[in-house]
Amino acid sequence: MANQPSIHAGVRALARLKKRRRSEAIFRAFGIAAIVFAMCALAWLLGSIIGTGYKAFYQHSLTLEVELTESILAPNGSRDPDTLRRANYRRIMQEAMFTRFPDIEGLSSADQRAAKRQNFDIMSTSGGPNYIRQMVFKDPAMVGQTITVRIPTSDIVDQYLKGNLNVDVPEVQRKISDRQIAWVKTLRQSGEIKAGFNKRLLFSTDSRDPELAGIASSFVGSLMTMFVTFLLAFPVGVGAAIWLDEFAPKNKAVDFIEININNLAAVPSIVFGLLGLAVLLNWAGMPRSAPIVGGIVLALRTFPTIIIATRSALRAVPPSIRDGALSVGASHVQAVFHHKLPMAAPGILTGSIIGMAQALGETAPLLMIGMVAFLTEIPSSLTEPATALPVQIYLWSDSAEQAWSERTSAAIIILLMVLVTMNGIAIWLRSRLEKRW
Amino acid sequence: MTENTSKNIKFTCRDVRVSYSGKEAVKGIDIEIADRSVTAFIGPSGCGKSSFLRVFNRMNDTIPGCAVTGDIRMDGEDIYAPGLDPVLLRARVGMVFQKPNPFPKSIYDNVAYGPRIHGLAESKADLDEIVHNSLKRAGLWDEVKDRLKDSGTGLSGGQQQRLVIARAIAVSPEVILMDEPASALDPIATAKLEVLIEELKEKFCIVIVTHSMAQAARISQKTAFFHMGDLVEYDETDQIFTNPAELRTQDYIMGRTG
Ligand SMILES: Nc1ncnc2c1ncn2[C@@H]1O[C@H](COP(=O)(O)OP(=O)(O)OP(=O)(O)O)[C@@H](O)[C@H]1O
Ligand SMILES: [Mg+2]
Numbered sequence: 247m248a249n250q251p252s253i254h255a256g257v258r259a260l261a262r263l264k265k266r267r268r269s270e271a272i273f274r275a276f277g278i279a280a281i282v283f284a285m286c287a288l289a290w291l292l293g294s295i296i297g298t299g300y301k302a303f304y305q306h307s308l309t310l311e312v313e314l315t316e317s318i319l320a321p322n323g324s325r326d327p328d329t330l331r332r333a334n335y336r337r338i339m340q341e342a343m344f345t346r347f348p349d350i351e352g353l354s355s356a357d358q359r360a361a362k363r364q365n366f367d368i369m370s371t372s373g374g375p376n377y378i379r380q381m382v383f384k385d386p387a388m389v390g391q392t393i394t395v396r397i398p399t400s401d402i403v404d405q406y407l408k409g410n411l412n413v414d415v416p417e418v419q420r421k422i423s424d425r426q427i428a429w430v431k432t433l434r435q436s437g438e439i440k441a442g443f444n445k446r447l448l449f450s451t452d453s454r455d456p457e458l459a460g461i462a463s464s465f466v467g468s469l470m471t472m473f474v475t476f477l478l479a480f481p482v483g484v485g486a487a488i489w490l491d492e493f494a495p496k497n498k499a500v501d502f503i504e505i506n507i508n509n510l511a512a513v514p515s516i517v518f519g520l521l522g523l524a525v526l527l528n529w530a531g532m533p534r535s536a537p538i539v540g541g542i543v544l545a546l547r548t549f550p551t552i553i554i555a556t557r558s559a560l561r562a563v564p565p566s567i568r569d570g571a572l573s574v575g576a577s578h579v580q581a582v583f584h585h586k587l588p589m590a591a592p593g594i595l596t597g598s599i600i601g602m603a604q605a606l607g608e609t610a611p612l613l614m615i616g617m618v619a620f621l622t623e624i625p626s627s628l629t630e631p632a633t634a635l636p637v638q639i640y641l642w643s644d645s646a647e648q649a650w651s652e653r654t655s656a657a658i659i660i661l662l663m664v665l666v667t668m669n670g671i672a673i674w675l676r677s678r679l680e681k682r683w
Numbered sequence: 684m685t686e687n688t689s690k691n692i693k694f695t696c697r698d699v700r701v702s703y704s705g706k707e708a709v710k711g712i713d714i715e716i717a718d719r720s721v722t723a724f725i726g727p728s729g730c731g732k733s734s735f736l737r738v739f740n741r742m743n744d745t746i747p748g749c750a751v752t753g754d755i756r757m758d759g760e761d762i763y764a765p766g767l768d769p770v771l772l773r774a775r776v777g778m779v780f781q782k783p784n785p786f787p788k789s790i791y792d793n794v795a796y797g798p799r800i801h802g803l804a805e806s807k808a809d810l811d812e813i814v815h816n817s818l819k820r821a822g823l824w825d826e827v828k829d830r831l832k833d834s835g836t837g838l839s840g841g842q843q844q845r846l847v848i849a850r851a852i853a854v855s856p857e858v859i860l861m862d863e864p865a866s867a868l869d870p871i872a873t874a875k876l877e878v879l880i881e882e883l884k885e886k887f888c889i890v891i892v893t894h895s896m897a898q899a900a901r902i903s904q905k906t907a908f909f910h911m912g913d914l915v916e917y918d919e920t921d922q923i924f925t926n927p928a929e930l931r932t933q934d935y936i937m938g939r940t941g
Binding site: 496564567568569574577584 | 742745770771773774777778780782784785787796801851854
């Protein structure tokens with residue numbers, strides 16, 4: 247009896263195996279290549295943002311002795327607020343700088359004027375005088391005294407000290423003059439100009455001057471907008487999903503609704519902005535630029551995401567759990583709310599937080615409803631003009647000065663940190679809720 | 684029918700049909716099921732045992748497209764009467780499924796869930812008592828008494844199945860339906876379960892679907908043999924296994940069809 251060789255042995259079987267192995271290896275190589283590519287792109291993106299952005303987190307400031315000369319501030323000797331408000335603080339600061347560099351006196355008169363201006367330009371020309379104004383306003387008794395203050399340098403000086411300015415070009419082509427460079431070097435050596443953490447970036451409102459600008463107002467605007475968005479989109483989205491999945495009758499109308507919710511998720515967000523403009527602002531007469539309107543618009547954009555996430559989370563709950571609940575006499579509503587919903591909660595929360603994170607990054611619809619306000623104050627109610635962090639980033643990125651580009655990156659870093667925090671919360675909630683089971 | 688026997692009848696079914704989207708899976712069954720005893724449903728796969736079992740606690744109502752017709756009475760009361768709330772029926776007719784399905788909650792909460800929603804416990808102490816008794820009756824107490832706070836899903840398959848039985852017992856039902864409760868269990872867990880069923884029949888009416896002839900023979904008083912949606916033969920278990928009247932029953936029991 248001839249011993250029949252197995253079909254899985256021999257040369258041909260080995261050839262088949264080799265072919266299979268090769269296609270597996272190719273597939274794996276593609277997978278790894280895709281991941282490496284994605285990681286490189288991410289690293290490059292983060293690297294370039296952090297590489298420019300970190301510099302905005304510190305800033306140079308100047309320590310200066312300032313004489314609050316009475317003859318300039320209050321020539322008539324009065325201290326009434328009106329006089330103090332309109333007093334010439336610019337002049338005070340110019341004098342203070344001049345006092346610090348008395349050599350300017352020796353220059354010819356034409357030269358002297360230019361030198362005085364350049365000299366003053368070392369500090370933040372609106373930030374310095376404003377700072378003094380506020381101090382004097384708070385305590386009018388200071389008039390006549392000499393005080394020491396710490397004020398931000400101009401953005402040009404700051405950029406120069408950070409090494410962002412090319413000084414190897416002829417003087418006329420650069421924003422900082424040889425004289426200014428010499429002064430700044432002196433001040434730096436004496437420690438009068440020092441670098442420190444840039445608190446303004448986090449706690450100040452927007453400004454025309456980069457050295458004074460911060461994200462506080464747009465950050466608060468974003469928080470308010472998100473608050474409205476969450477309040478509307480979360481309950482409505484989760485409720486609609488539960489109804490559609492569990493209680494909706496099976497008919498054409500409901501099918502139609504389902505299809506449209508899926509379509510809604512694919513609508514470009516700017517369309518929601520147009521809707522907000524047409525319906526909320528023009529028809530319903532709601533206030534322009536207000537977080538409440540932004541919140542409603544973003545809620546429309548977010549709630550299909552939440553519905554879809556909730557429905558898939560509900561469907562992932564094994565039907566045996568519902569059967570178990572029904573079999574001990576739970577009603578349909580009880581089976582849903584006692585069992586399915588808690589089990590679906592991590593998925594619902596994760597989906598909702600991701601939806602919120604998307605909403606947080608939305609810019610276009612907010613532009614449509616005018617949330618691009620230039621704000622020097624933090625909005626304090628949902629109906630006041632406000633702006634949002636991504637809109638702020640958009641505005642800053644549009645500005646020409648070098649100093650804005652690092653601030654744009656810094657604001658992006660802050661936005662990313664908020665997003666990472668939101669995702670962290672999602673993960674934390676997930677693990678916490680799952681531990682209870 | 685004498686007074687005595689009709690008292691012992693729990694369910695009376697006349698011409699019960701179950702269909703899924705118009706396709707009939709149970710084709711006109713008449714049967715009477717005795718109280719405080721074990722009734723076994725046997726038959727080849729797909730013959731409609733589960734479909735028929737779900738008639739008794741109206742679980743078929745929850746399946747889209749499933750329709751039940753016929754007259755089904757529990758203690759003489761029509762359980763498909765328009766005014767009858769299936770929620771209350773299911774409190775009286777508990778069910779244990781093929782795959783153990785404890786809730787992803789603590790062991791305590793699993794058992795306490797039914798009493799809680801039906802408001803059976805006046806106080807925490809009451810509830811503790813119910814949980815304790817139910818777990819004890821289900822033969823699980825000694826194994827879990829020190830970890831009532833642990834998740835029910837962390838138990839072994841056999842323990843989970845007994846937990847699910849405890850969960851059913853906790854609402855004080857009159858009937859317990861079991862759909863192949865031992866099919867996912869090893870022989871030792873199965874033996875434990877059978878002992879438990881033996882004890883439970885003292886207080887409950889038990890209807891069990893099983894694929895194990897030996898199991899049906901061991902634990903049931905009456906056996907019903909189903910084939911393609913029909914009730915072929917229904918008799919004392921001894922009778923079915925020793926002297927079946929129908930050839931089809933005999934073939935199935937001997938393993939010649941199925
Ligand atoms: N949810 C359902 N939808 C449609 N058809 C179903 C459904 N459940 C059961 N059926 C059909 O009804 C018939 C009976 O099924 P059933 O589950 O009652 O059989 P069974 O006797 O329990 O089988 P098994 O021993 O394999 O569990 C089968 O033909 C099955 O395809
Ligand atoms: Mg079955």
